[in-house]
Amino acid sequence: MTAERVSQTREQAVQLSGGDAGAVEGPLQGYHHETYVIALPGAAADGEDDDESEPRRVKCRAPRERLLWFDRRCFLSEEQLLETLQGRISRIPGLVDVGGIRLQRFIEGRTLGAVHGPGRPVPEHVLDQILRLFGELIAVAPGTVRAERRCRAEDRAEDRDCAGFLDGLIRFAEERVYEANLDAFGGLFAALGVDDESFGRLRKHVLVPGLTRRPFSLLHADLHRENFVLDPVGRLWTIDWELAMLGDPLYDLATHLHLMAYPAAQEDRVIEGWLAVAERSAPGSTDGWRDDFPRLRDFKRAQSVFTDVIRATQVLGDGRALNWRRWFAESVKVQRVLERAAVPLGLDEVPTLTAVARSLRDWHRRHRG
Structure with a gap:
């Protein structure tokens, strides 16, 4: 990444925060983007159901230059996808309109990895929320996702293939x-x-x-401990939807277990729970x-x-x-x-x-x- 690009991204963050450089936090650690968090007093967010009294904070970011991509991306815009999923997937980042730009709300809290690192068991109340998320994902059929696609039509497998x-x-x-x-x-x-x-x-x-053959559904495709955020009251939020795709729901489970490194006994519990919610959400999954x-x-x-x-x-x-x-x-x-x-x-x-x-x-x- 060039110093010029770093400057441009930070300058945009300062500009969007009303010119207050002290209101800009970052850059945050992350592979795909250079990201800053900015405070926006009085900003109204879409799809929020909390009563926060503190000024909302949002993420201002830009893709890192000359980045090696290792995963296929399906949707043209993560923000557009999030907009279509509001009300269908619980606790995902809301969107804030700032000068005509749609920015993601910054979820306050700590990542699951910071609280319960790799190899450590996940508390049952958190595991229940992860399984609920899987149920909601599997209930989202491909034909109901209106976000614009970036992958070529010939590269997309037909439903159930x-x-x-x-x-x-x-x-x-x-x-x-x-x-x-x-x-x-x-x-x-x-x-x-x-x-x-x-x-x-x-x-x-x-x-x-x-x-x-199984019915396709929406997949997050990157559900690991750093993409889950626990807010101050213990609610689990799911962030970083950039690698989301449409496909075999069992692949999302395999990816999740590969990345999470659960203890063996808890992994069996996750599989059992996933089987139950998947069949309820979309029979045949x-x-x-x-x-x-x-x-x-x-x-x-x-x-x-x-x-x-x-x-x-x-x-x-x-x-x-x-x-x-x-x-x-x-x-x-x-x-x-x-x-x-x-x-x-x-x-x-x-x-x-x-x-x-x-x-x-x-x-x-x-x-x-």
């Missing part, structure tokens, strides 16, 4: 993540035992003999889940190899200076991801931690030196 939906996700990872970045990362992937034949093995593992869920989860494990390897290189340090602490931490993470994806990617041998660390170090020397 769960195999076509999954194959589309594999194709995106193959073409837009792996092949599009071969010049920079092909050597690193090869050193880790991953090549273009990995996708053929992945398709054989997850798509043969096919997936059960759980058909074939016993056979298909493991395959969807294996896809997520394989997908993580391509995203996490590239992301690891982005934090190793600038110029010749290798950040040794991050290098070790990312080496451990990448080696663990390769272990989990060994079966779906058909890896004959998983590189050792030493081999992974050496591969990342060598990549940094070649591309950052």
